[in-house]
Amino acid sequence: KDLSGELTMGEPTEAVIVRPARPQDREAVLAFCREIWDGADYIADVWEEWLAADTGALLVAVSDGHPVGLVHVAMLSREDAWLEGIRVDPGVRRHGIGRVLISQALAIAREQGAKVARLFTSSENVVAQELVTRRFGFQKVAEVARYTGMALESGSDPDADALLDIEEPGPGTYQEPASGPPPGPRLLLAGAEDYTRVRDWLKQSNLAPANGGLQFGGWSAWTLEDTDLHDYLINGEVWVLEEWDVIQAAALVRDIGRETSSLATLQVRYIDGTAGGISILALVLREIAQERELEQVELWLPDQLILQDAMNGAGYSRSSHEKMWVYQRPL
Incomplete structure (x- = not known):
């Protein structure tokens, strides 16, 4: 590897x-x-x-x-x-x-x-x-760590259950109420019509440079292109966490079964957002994995203390104490 x-x-x-x-x-x-x-x-x-x-x-x-x-x-x-x-x-x-x-x-x-x-x-x-x-x-472009979280039984975490209570999962936007307290985070399964919004949000990310602008699958990494994002959206593989119609976190996922592990895996190819947003979304993804009869969620993140804490809070384990470094060179 x-x-x-x-x-x-x-x-x-x-x-x-x-x-x-x-x-x-x-x-x-x-x-x-x-x-x-x-x-x-x-x-x-x-x-x-x-x-x-x-x-x-x-x-x-x-x-x-x-x-x-x-x-x-x-x-x-x-x-x-x-x-x-x-x-x-x-x-x-x-x-x-x-x-x-x-x-x-x-x-x-x-x-x-x-x-x-x-x-x-x-x-x-x-x-x-x-x-x-x-x-x-070769030049080093990213210092990352691998995290895995076991699938979470429905009802194990009230916060995750609340976010998964979507009447019709699919593309949508939040409509601000005329009055009343601000809503909590809202989970959306984004679609092709959300492409421009999600793409523009990702381009403003402070996290993307830390992982080299790469998507990860198993123990490999490659460029996350706009065309890749579009494909993930078309395939219903982009989950967005938002509040007040502002994206707090987004994850590009793929159900890979047992292709790279003995455990059936929901592979998070890319995840971005605030530390708090990532923690919430990562927690919900564990429950989504359970609903899909998968056994674990796998993802890579820049090796930063705030993100380690976020993943610990979502019930994930880091694969090892050492960092993995990604090197690249043009051909």
Whole structure:
């Protein structure tokens, strides 16, 4: 999911070649992956999917006829490439194999039309950070953390229940009453007719620059384009929390089932707003997940203390104490 320290700073060995992976490479690759992660690597779970993908590439480094390294490049959109699963056999470290793998992955991405390449690395992985910045010109664009919240049974939280009490979920605007106290927050399922309003609100966001203007899915990230927002709206995947007809928070979601997890997941591709608004909306999304017979909600947020507190208040757990950093470079 990130570079995870498998990269090296040495010079490439002449005997090493990089080629597309083959089905028969699987056991040799998984053998050295087990040495790296003590048997806990995820490569075995995604090998067949990566090998069969129509775009991107699964590459192996080979020395003396034996696979000694791996990298997967995924095309997340027509112009966004994502590098992941970089592994080097511990027995041949310090020979620049990681550098050769990244070079070839970037070349493949460029050939397939990518205009930008990105990758994750742990904030603690100094070796990988130095390699991608010094050798390849990547720049850090976001420091983020992953949160998950279990689906919330209806009736477990009165505030969430009140917001979900919508007679006809769908596009709508709030009409200010002639008199009386201000209303509480209102939840809307936005539609295509809300495109301009939501787009303009997102463009004024103070949070978007902190996550690099990216949307997140599983352990990857790519550019959130206006066309993506339009598609989410058409598909009924944008939830908006507003008060006095002013947006307080918005979330772009997708029901991905068990595509990337053993738990059926409501994946929040992007969430924005005030800390309080995000906390309320994140809480409601847990109940929405339950209504859809899903088991958890997953989302990424900039690694900021105020947002950590907001997610704690909504009953979410942070995946780990370390930050994940997103690096990118143009192609």
